[in-house]
Amino acid sequence: MTAKRDKKPRPAAKTTAPTPTRSALRRQRERELRLQTILEAAGTLFAREGYHQTGMERIADEAEVSVGTVYFYFKNKEDLLVKLLDQTGYELRNLLGTAFKNADGTLEGLSRAGKVFFEDFCPNHPEKIALIFRESAGQGELVEARRKKIFDKLISDLEVALQSVSDKLGPFHSPLAAEVMAASIMGMFERLAYQYMIWQDRKDALEEVGEDAVRFIVGGVQNCLKAEKS
Amino acid sequence: MTAKRDKKPRPAAKTTAPTPTRSALRRQRERELRLQTILEAAGTLFAREGYHQTGMERIADEAEVSVGTVYFYFKNKEDLLVKLLDQTGYELRNLLGTAFKNADGTLEGLSRAGKVFFEDFCPNHPEKIALIFRESAGQGELVEARRKKIFDKLISDLEVALQSVSDKLGPFHSPLAAEVMAASIMGMFERLAYQYMIWQDRKDALEEVGEDAVRFIVGGVQNCLKAEKS
Amino acid sequence: MTAKRDKKPRPAAKTTAPTPTRSALRRQRERELRLQTILEAAGTLFAREGYHQTGMERIADEAEVSVGTVYFYFKNKEDLLVKLLDQTGYELRNLLGTAFKNADGTLEGLSRAGKVFFEDFCPNHPEKIALIFRESAGQGELVEARRKKIFDKLISDLEVALQSVSDKLGPFHSPLAAEVMAASIMGMFERLAYQYMIWQDRKDALEEVGEDAVRFIVGGVQNCLKAEKS
Amino acid sequence: MTAKRDKKPRPAAKTTAPTPTRSALRRQRERELRLQTILEAAGTLFAREGYHQTGMERIADEAEVSVGTVYFYFKNKEDLLVKLLDQTGYELRNLLGTAFKNADGTLEGLSRAGKVFFEDFCPNHPEKIALIFRESAGQGELVEARRKKIFDKLISDLEVALQSVSDKLGPFHSPLAAEVMAASIMGMFERLAYQYMIWQDRKDALEEVGEDAVRFIVGGVQNCLKAEKS
DNA sequence: GATGAATGAGGCTTCATTCAT
DNA sequence: CATGAATGAAGCCTCATTCAT
Numbered sequence: 001m002t003a004k005r006d007k008k009p010r011p012a013a014k015t016t017a018p019t020p021t022r023s024a025l026r027r028q029r030e031r032e033l034r035l036q037t038i039l040e041a042a043g044t045l046f047a048r049e050g051y052h053q054t055g056m057e058r059i060a061d062e063a064e065v066s067v068g069t070v071y072f073y074f075k076n077k078e079d080l081l082v083k084l085l086d087q088t089g090y091e092l093r094n095l096l097g098t099a100f101k102n103a104d105g106t107l108e109g110l111s112r113a114g115k116v117f118f119e120d121f122c123p124n125h126p127e128k129i130a131l132i133f134r135e136s137a138g139q140g141e142l143v144e145a146r147r148k149k150i151f152d153k154l155i156s157d158l159e160v161a162l163q164s165v166s167d168k169l170g171p172f173h174s175p176l177a178a179e180v181m182a183a184s185i186m187g188m189f190e191r192l193a194y195q196y197m198i199w200q201d202r203k204d205a206l207e208e209v210g211e212d213a214v215r216f217i218v219g220g221v222q223n224c225l226k227a228e229k230s
Numbered sequence: 231m232t233a234k235r236d237k238k239p240r241p242a243a244k245t246t247a248p249t250p251t252r253s254a255l256r257r258q259r260e261r262e263l264r265l266q267t268i269l270e271a272a273g274t275l276f277a278r279e280g281y282h283q284t285g286m287e288r289i290a291d292e293a294e295v296s297v298g299t300v301y302f303y304f305k306n307k308e309d310l311l312v313k314l315l316d317q318t319g320y321e322l323r324n325l326l327g328t329a330f331k332n333a334d335g336t337l338e339g340l341s342r343a344g345k346v347f348f349e350d351f352c353p354n355h356p357e358k359i360a361l362i363f364r365e366s367a368g369q370g371e372l373v374e375a376r377r378k379k380i381f382d383k384l385i386s387d388l389e390v391a392l393q394s395v396s397d398k399l400g401p402f403h404s405p406l407a408a409e410v411m412a413a414s415i416m417g418m419f420e421r422l423a424y425q426y427m428i429w430q431d432r433k434d435a436l437e438e439v440g441e442d443a444v445r446f447i448v449g450g451v452q453n454c455l456k457a458e459k460s
Numbered sequence: 461m462t463a464k465r466d467k468k469p470r471p472a473a474k475t476t477a478p479t480p481t482r483s484a485l486r487r488q489r490e491r492e493l494r495l496q497t498i499l500e501a502a503g504t505l506f507a508r509e510g511y512h513q514t515g516m517e518r519i520a521d522e523a524e525v526s527v528g529t530v531y532f533y534f535k536n537k538e539d540l541l542v543k544l545l546d547q548t549g550y551e552l553r554n555l556l557g558t559a560f561k562n563a564d565g566t567l568e569g570l571s572r573a574g575k576v577f578f579e580d581f582c583p584n585h586p587e588k589i590a591l592i593f594r595e596s597a598g599q600g601e602l603v604e605a606r607r608k609k610i611f612d613k614l615i616s617d618l619e620v621a622l623q624s625v626s627d628k629l630g631p632f633h634s635p636l637a638a639e640v641m642a643a644s645i646m647g648m649f650e651r652l653a654y655q656y657m658i659w660q661d662r663k664d665a666l667e668e669v670g671e672d673a674v675r676f677i678v679g680g681v682q683n684c685l686k687a688e689k690s
Numbered sequence: 691m692t693a694k695r696d697k698k699p700r701p702a703a704k705t706t707a708p709t710p711t712r713s714a715l716r717r718q719r720e721r722e723l724r725l726q727t728i729l730e731a732a733g734t735l736f737a738r739e740g741y742h743q744t745g746m747e748r749i750a751d752e753a754e755v756s757v758g759t760v761y762f763y764f765k766n767k768e769d770l771l772v773k774l775l776d777q778t779g780y781e782l783r784n785l786l787g788t789a790f791k792n793a794d795g796t797l798e799g800l801s802r803a804g805k806v807f808f809e810d811f812c813p814n815h816p817e818k819i820a821l822i823f824r825e826s827a828g829q830g831e832l833v834e835a836r837r838k839k840i841f842d843k844l845i846s847d848l849e850v851a852l853q854s855v856s857d858k859l860g861p862f863h864s865p866l867a868a869e870v871m872a873a874s875i876m877g878m879f880e881r882l883a884y885q886y887m888i889w890q891d892r893k894d895a896l897e898e899v900g901e902d903a904v905r906f907i908v909g910g911v912q913n914c915l916k917a918e919k920s
Numbered sequence: 921g922a923t924g925a926a927t928g929a930g931g932c933t934t935c936a937t938t939c940a941t
Numbered sequence: 942c943a944t945g946a947a948t949g950a951a952g953c954c955t956c957a958t959t960c961a962t
Contacts, residue, residue: 191417216450223449647881679913680906
């Protein structure tokens with residue numbers, strides 16, 4: 001979970017030291033802290049300068065450690081990107097997944113979820129937008145696989161939410177509809193975030209963008225329901 | 231359109247022959263041909279193996295020329311990507327732009343444009359999808375600038391089409407709406423193409439995907455109109 | 461004095477140890493040593509084979525390090541040449557500058573300085589002769605600028621010495637005289653060293669050459685004094 | 691004498707065409723002209739940008755011919771430099787050699803020769819200064835050999851002139867003296883020209899520089915004579 | 921655990937030279 | 942003779958990764 005290779009299936013905690021000394025605990029904490037520091041440094045740089053334009057030495061500098069230390073915590077550069085991607089994906093999924101669950105099968109709920117993305121996530125994590133939607137693209141099979149998994153999960157979560165809507169408001173025109181809509185909505189989020197956060201710097205417009213997007217989504221979903229609500 | 235640097239702007243003045251000789255014409259043609267060959271080789275490899283994973287030597291091999299020849303036609307690797315991107319962008323814009331214009335301000339027209347993308351462009355140009363939506367992302371400022379320009383134009387074309395719709399069916403709820411919807415639709419196209427062409431290999435599903443997407447779009451647009459049609 | 465870029469200006473603030481550990485000192489020493497080893501390898505090869513005929517790999521081989529190591533200590537090939545040139549220039553100026561100062565405004569002193577060049581510097585540093593008078597010529601603006609600076613300083617030192625002579629023995633015929641003579645003498649040194657050390661291998665003749673050169677110089681200087689000593 | 695390789699020991703003139711047609715003559719003239727054009731283009735560029743910084747294509751451009759044509763007239767790039775160097779050397783030797791001969795063993799004659807260099811050659815041929823004293827240095831064995839030959843001849847000419855002086859005014863202190871003085875004077879010319887023509891742009895000072903240099907030389911020579919003239 | 925000097929394979933690019941047209 | 946597209950060896954340099962201290 002922390003260091004280089006997962007060689008040792010965690011024998012430490014249970015076997016030798018049942019009662020972790022205080023210093024051991026502190027060490028554990030410091031280690032976690034350092035790992036995060038490095039991860040953040042990498043994240044910042046990847047987002048700002050680009051994955052390939054960022055060297056390991058630069059990351060080490062930014063994290064105020066040595067290159068060797070970076071390699072102690074991460075197997076290699078790709079690993080750094082993967083971990084970063086996973087973490088970002090996890091956060092995003094946490095945020096959106098929760099929002100979708102709370103949607104409770106209503107269109108209002110979906111709308112709220114959309115607003116969470118545009119008004120919470122985007123303005124607070126521009127570098128994560130850059131990472132997940134830009135830097136992680138086209139970086140080799142392993143990263144791409146991870147990226148796919150994240151999107152798959154997000155889309156899947158969204159699909160479930162849409163099914164709930166369907167359960168309440170009637171079936172969709174097509175069996176693929178939920179899946180397609182889920183992917184569509186993710187695509188919207190992606191491009192809108194990219195447009196207004198990365199290519200233009202219009203954080204202030206995000207609220208309105210979110211509202212329009214949400215209205216678009218609601219209309220879209222409604223239109224895919226076989227028997228539309230009167 | 232020509233080679234490396236446009237240094238010599240055709241020193242036609244001296245030669246008394248305004249009509250290019252036949253051999254000169256053939257050379258011109260061969261040159262254009264070879265340039266395209268290289269461009270295609272690069273396109274294929276970038277899409278299949280990734281931009282960074284593809285060396286110049288590999289490209290030369292694939293195009294059956296020497297490395298030097300590649301550099302005779304393109305300034306450097308980035309130039310190759312940029313030219314490729316521009317060409318792809320041009321084609322896509324040609325296709326979609328035309329479709330949007332033909333939409334003539336009707337929702338049916340928009341739908342047709344969507345189908346053109348999913349049923350014409352996607353299945354026939356999977357490598358262009360990969361190039362424009364994956365490989366060109368995060369490759370340095372110059373490429374990113376070009377990428378932005380392409381997306382901007384596509385979105386702008388689409389926005390115009392949406393304005394036409396608005397002209398016919400009434401104003402949108404918000405002044406940003408057209409722009410946001412345009413970007414949204416591009417995002418949908420992007421992610422759906424990516425999902426079904428790259429991550430999954432479901433060309434057969436594209437037709438249905440397209441239909442669902444289009445239905446979603448139509449619903450979305452309608453919902454953004456102030457006075458909805460009854 | 462240190463490595464590649466002086467990025468980190470010694471972040472001493474944090475470490476509570478103002479006294480560098482013994483191992484740190486040893487490292488420092490080893491580093492300096494290696495830098496010199498590389499510099500010497502490059503110097504030897506540049507002199508023997510020529511700057512352009514010497515590849516970085518060859519230099520690394522000669523210094524018994526890897527190419528990467530060379531680039532760890534020097535920014536690029538030009539940097540290697542510049543550092544080498546500076547070092548050589550510094551030594552030469554040290555030698556001649558001191559000799560000129562000790563001349564104390566006498567012609568005998570000047571003569572002694574000349575002999576130092578021909579009998580000390582030349583036979584012991586043939587490769588530095590080659591470097592400063594041959595390899596560093598015509599290698600781009602940066603190197604040329606450095607070269608000019610070195611010559612300027614040497615000439616300036618010599619001019620000062622000549623002014624001292626003038627102070628003792630009377631003014632020169634022309635205001636430019638000191639400067640011209642200084643440059644002339646440097647030119648003599650240069651070509652004589654080149655002739656007898658590089659083009660011919662007549663180290664044994666250097667003593668006599670030096671004597672003749674010095675006699676020539678003395679006569680030249682005297683002839684430029686307005687009121688010659690009887 | 692003219693083209694690529696001297697393969698054919700000139701069978702043309704005598705064997706097949708005893709009476710050169712008019713067109714053949716014109717061709718001959720044009721060929722010579724073109725050769726000179728290329729040579730001048732190369733000379734200008736070598737002096738301005740440096741030998742290594744100048745590509746063959748650039749030379750061809752400047753001469754308004756194709757690369758192939760350059761290779762028709764010159765075996766390779768080095769050949770271009772060698773021919774240029776030879777030509778320059780020839781001119782210089784012509785100029786100085788004549789001047790030395792006209793010196794007629796007098797110090798006034800030597801002085802006149804010096805002035806010819808500083809007041810005729812330098813201001814009118816800055817690019818030749820650059821070529822012979824900078825660009826041709828350190829460019830491989832063949833060029834260096836040629837360079838040596840040129841300097842040897844110049845020095846030898848000068849030495850002869852000095853011997854004439856000696857014949858008139860008495861023997862030199864040392865048997866090497868004439869040779870050493872000859873080299874010294876060449877060195878003076880070299881460095882002074884370099885200083886005032888290349889590193890500084892003080893053509894206007896050349897006259898004075900020449901005068902001072904000449905006075906220095908005269909004094910130097912006199913001082914090397916065993917029995918000085920009263 | 922941390923350090924940072926060392927490694928070296930691999931990448932991109934240049935450019936003198938050739939040769940079919 | 943002239944052209945200029947094509948060649949490909951060779952060069953410089955980067956940077957992820959390792960390992961002795």
